[in-house]
């Protein structure tokens with residue numbers, strides 16, 4: 058944003074003339090979106106709209122948007138737009154562009170600027186309404202409720218973003234900008250119609266085994282921390298500033314911010330160290346909703362107990378309780394809802410039904426134990442590694458007719474497998490040790506040659522001949538160990554750097570693939586490549602066609618039908634599985650719309666926005 062005047066310091070005729078020329082030139086370019094060619098791009102944030110590089114409302118003198126600063130050039134006061142993200146929103150720029158009147162010789166007079174701004178404010182909030190969903194327990198359904206709210210408000214034409222200050226997940230993905238964020242925040246961004254990016258999930262913890270986690274900050278690997286280091290140093294000294302700056306940016310650039318808490322806000326042992334719940338609610342001045350899962354039993358006690366354990370000023374932020382996951386025929390709730398309100402002073406705003414058969418990625422590896430997807434005569438067994446990661450990779454397989462995906466923990470569970478997948482892991486060395494100790498390595502080797510075996514990421518590394526971790530980057534000290542030897546490949550861990558990138562290309566035999574890589578380590582392979590990546594046809598992965606063994610670093614490789622088809626065609630009795638070529642993305646969209654329709658039907662979304670549908 059340029060300031061060609063010195064605000065109210067310079068109202069000479071000459072200067073107004075310059076305004077007019079700049080404004081006319083901007084209008085002649087049309088709504089240009091992001092001007093990535095500009096040497097100053099991005100002067101506010103990636104993806105900003107640059108149509109009004111010089112703001113037609115300048116100087117608006119609205120303290121909610123900009124501020125007076127001291128000019129370095131003159132020493133006088135000058136109106137600064139540095140903190141204003143409003144004019145860089147696509148929807149605001151678009152509205153203003155359509156409203157702009159003819160620009161006379163003197164530019165826009167004060168009256169015109171004021172009425173343009175007033176009209177814009179009727180359409181677009183200057184600061185987002187913050188709605189926060191917290192859970193009385195883990196598994197209360199917070200993530201999907203946030204997803205539902207994001208899609209429902211987006212459907213109303215509002216600019217929406219999700220936010221979760223701190224997430225612990227082994228299920229992450231890579232954005233187009235190379236940021237690593239939790240898979241569920243990516244889904245919520247999609248529901249909201251906003252670009253997935255690190256600021257939506259500024260702190261991501263990825264457990265590495267034992268008491269250590271990798272801390273990802275704003276999408277980039279930052280450092281490894283033990284639990285002790287995390288709570289006694291990082292949370293106290295670094296996390297508040299990281300969370301505040303990302304939260305503030307999102308509040309300034311959206312109509313609605315739907316925030317997700319983590320675990321429970323009533324973990325009283327973490328008071329003063331919990332940066333995922335009431336800390337964020339207070340910062341955002343959020344209207345809080347408490348979700349409880351009625352399917353578990355004890356929902357009333359969870360609701361009342363959680364609210365009663367909060368401080369009075371924290372409880373006052375709660376606008377309602379959501380009784381979630383009510384099964385059909387779940388019986389009458391009688392006057393129980395009134396009783397919750399009488400005990401806590403917080404009303405029950407909605408009883409939300411359980412939605413069966415949603416096709417959406419799960420967040421937690423605990424959910425895998427209930428997730429033995431699909432019905433069919435072909436069994437694809439995913440080895441349930443203790444540190445399994447990116448397990449949404451296999452969701453698309455269960456879309457195919459006749460395919461059953463199971464998660465196998467024991468050699469016995471591998472016996473019926475028509476195909477085996479070694480998935481990604483957060484710790485290749487530890488999980489390879491587990492594979493051997495549990496007898497699973499032997500069970501996999503016994504099937505080699507008879508059924509297709511695919512390794513993804515850490516699973517790919519395990520399939521090779523050797524894994525060399527000369528610097529102990531996997532956390533167990535320097536080591537060199539034998540792999541399963543099913544691929545003629547060697548993996549080296551020689552730097553802490555992580556490759557995080559979206560990739561696309563084609564199968565060696567034709568057909569589109571796309572996905573993303575998140576890994577430490579590099580693999581040198583003497584096998585033929587599985588994929589050729591764009592833009593330079595770089596070979597990726599390994600493929601021993603004779604023994605039907607494949608390895609790749611590409612997560613999400615089943616999402617497009619081509620690789621699903623290839624993989625299933627290698628199964629001997631694959632006639633039982635019919636590749637429908639189902640569109641994975643379309644299935645997700647359908648589920649998001651079902652979620653939005655459910656929340657629209659059962660919760661008063663206008664009331665949550667303050668009653669006017671705009672939230673002002």
Ligand code: SF4
Pocket residue numbers: 058112113114115116117118119122123124137138141142143144
């Ligand atoms: S609306 Fe924003 S960019 Fe325009 S003058 Fe005001 S503070 Fe500056």
